[in-house]
Amino acid sequence: MNFERLATDFAGIKLKTPVMGASGTFGFGIEYKDFLDLGDVGAIISKGLTPLPRPGNTGVRVAETPGGMLNCIGLENPGIDVFLRDILPRVQQEASETAFIANFSAGTVEEYGMMAAKLDVDGVDGVEVNISCPNVKEGGIVFGTDPRAAAAVTEAVKKNTKKPVIVKLSPNVTDIALMARAVEEAGADAIALINTLTGMVIDTRTWQPxxxxxxxxxxxxAVKPIAVRMVWQAAQAV
Structure with a gap:
């Protein structure tokens, strides 16, 4: 198809179209090659990567609600080294016409910097930083709820990569504009909104979560109107 009229430049990343496969919903993109032409997608945003492999959470991990679904997958992924060795070459081969943005998270500011450095390679067009994770050095406070912690992560990532840096903001905050300004001032090239909202479901048969x-x-x-509101608020601030 001719997408010339839809082509755009997002934070320095050339996109054939503005349609992207969002992190966590699209795997590494290549899982969908039998269902659509990956060349028709502007960008693949990978599922979240972490410094080491993660098996994810145990027990029930997905629950339907009247307005959507809850998930607690637990960042299941093969880890950064397996991704770079085994998966990225396949992405380059099977989706060479599509931009690839690597989403990642970590438990310390230093690990975020290390991850950014490892992803500063050919085949990765940009990075999306998931800050909805606890800081293991600071008593478990979530990076994405503390503007100073979010800024520190952003600075560490920017120092360790030449790729465009997108920071994915958490909606579980009082003031989304404050968080947007914090990461912009720390050097973020773009922001992504929003991550999921924290929720809980009770099984009425067992009276247990x-x-x-x-x-x-x-x-x-159910989340879309909240996301649109937060995008509007952030757009007024940065």
């Missing part, structure tokens, strides 16, 4: 992790992230139609 349905999800194995007790709480999970809410996505789906």
């Amino acid at each position: 349905l999800l194995g992790n007790i709480t999970g992230g809410l996505s789906g139609p």
